[in-house]
Amino acid sequence: DGGITQSPKYLFRKEGQNVTLSCEQNLNHDAMYWYRQDPGQGLRLIYYSQIVNDFQKGDIAEGYSVSREKKESFPLTVTSAQKNPTAFYLCASISGGAGDQPQHFGDGTRLSIL
Amino acid sequence: DQQVKQNSPSLSVQEGRISILNCDYTNSMFDYFLWYKKYPAEGPTFLISISSIKDKNEDGRFTVFLNKSAKHLSLHIVPSQPGDSAVYFCAASALGAGSYQLTFGKGTKLSVIP
Numbered sequence: 761d762g763g764i765t766q767s768p769k770y771l772f773r774k775e776g777q778n779v780t781l782s783c784e785q786n787l788n789h790d791a792m793y794w795y796r797q798d799p800g801q802g803l804r805l806i807y808y809s810q811i812v813n814d815f816q817k818g819d820i821a822e823g824y825s826v827s828r829e830k831k832e833s834f835p836l837t838v839t840s841a842q843k844n845p846t847a848f849y850l851c852a853s854i855s856g857g858a859g860d861q862p863q864h865f866g867d868g869t870r871l872s873i874l
Numbered sequence: 875d876q877q878v879k880q881n882s883p884s885l886s887v888q889e890g891r892i893s894i895l896n897c898d899y900t901n902s903m904f905d906y907f908l909w910y911k912k913y914p915a916e917g918p919t920f921l922i923s924i925s926s927i928k929d930k931n932e933d934g935r936f937t938v939f940l941n942k943s944a945k946h947l948s949l950h951i952v953p954s955q956p957g958d959s960a961v962y963f964c965a966a967s968a969l970g971a972g973s974y975q976l977t978f979g980k981g982t983k984l985s986v987i988p
Contacts, residue, residue, distance in 0.1 A: 764917070791973060800883065800961060803878035805898050805916075810973050818975075860906040860925060860967065863976060865917030 762787045766851050766866035772874050773838065773845060781836045781869045783851035792834035793852040793863065796820060803850060809834055838871060844871050877901045878966050880979035888987050893951040895982050897964030899946065904966040908976070909938060910950050912961045921962075922949070954986045 773779045778861045778864030785792065791810045806843040809828040823842025828834055834853075838845045848870050850865040888894045890985045897907070905926050910918035924938045924947065931938050937950045951958055959978040964979040 766917075769915075795978075800980060802878070802880075802980045803976075804978075805975065808975070809985070815972075860923045861953070861974075862908060862910075862920035862923065865919070867917045868915065870915070 764851055764853055764864055764866035766869050768847075768869060769828075769867070771869055772846075774840045774869060774874050776840045778837055779845075779871065780852050781838065781849055781871070782834065783834045783866060784832055785834075785851075785853045785864075786829070786832060786868075787853055787855065787864060789853035789864070790831070791854045792828070793850065793854075794824070794826065794834070794836045797848040797850060797868075802873065814860045814862075845871055845873060855863045876979075877904075877915045877937060878964055878977050878979040880962075880964055880982050882982050884983040884985070886987060887954045889956055890953045892982055893949075893954045893958065893986070895949040895951075895962050895964075895984065896907075896978055897947050897949075898945055899947075899966050901966065901968065901977075902945075905949050905969065905974070906967040907938070907966065908965045909936075909966075910917055910963045912963060912981070930975060931970050948954070951984075954984075956986050956988050959984055959986045 767782045794806040797816040800863045801871035807826045825837045851866045854863045908923040912921040929952040940947045961981045963981045965976045
């Protein structure tokens with residue numbers, strides 16, 4: 761079945777450590793997105809990528825970095841510069857450019873600070 | 875400044891009755907509106923969308939109404955079922971930087987009581 765796979769489901773980070781969250785899709789979608797969800801909050805856009813080797817900052821990009829070397833993969837690195845990284849992280853993808861095309865989401869990674 | 879607002883954090887409805895979830899927005903440039911459903915520890919799944927040029931869209935038990943002059947939309951679920959218990963996010967789509975971006979509300983937690 762086609763879909764988006766995020767791993768790991770749970771991740772713990774020590775202070776000062778960088779961690780990388782994986783996102784893989786086999787939907788042949790062009791665009792991919794990373795969102796952050798905090799309790800009682802909506803989804804906020806961190807980074808997005810419309811094509812391979814290209815990505816743009818979203819609303820809350822500080823302390824995060826991404827790469828898009830392959831169409832299927834869009835990993836997110838939470839750096840030590842992100843002072844409040846504890847959150848639920850969601851990856852999404854979309855095939856076309858129409859505004860009513862729904863984004864398909866993975867099941868998320870919950871990141872916690874040790 | 876929140877561009878998409880879901881002012882009710884939670885809603886309880888008896889099984890079989892109608893659930894009405896509301897959403898307000900401030901940006902007149904939004905072209906499409908989408909509703910997503912989310913279970914705990916899972917990614918959101920797309921429910922239904924509506925174009926800004928329409929005032930109603932229906933899909934089975936789900937109907938979305940758009941009042942453009944009031945910048946208000948609502949999702950009606952009839953009849954409500956216990957499996958509908960989840961967090962519902964309203965999202966609005968606007969073209970920016972060459973692609974459509976979604977802006978999410980904070981969500982409304984629906985509880986359907988058997």
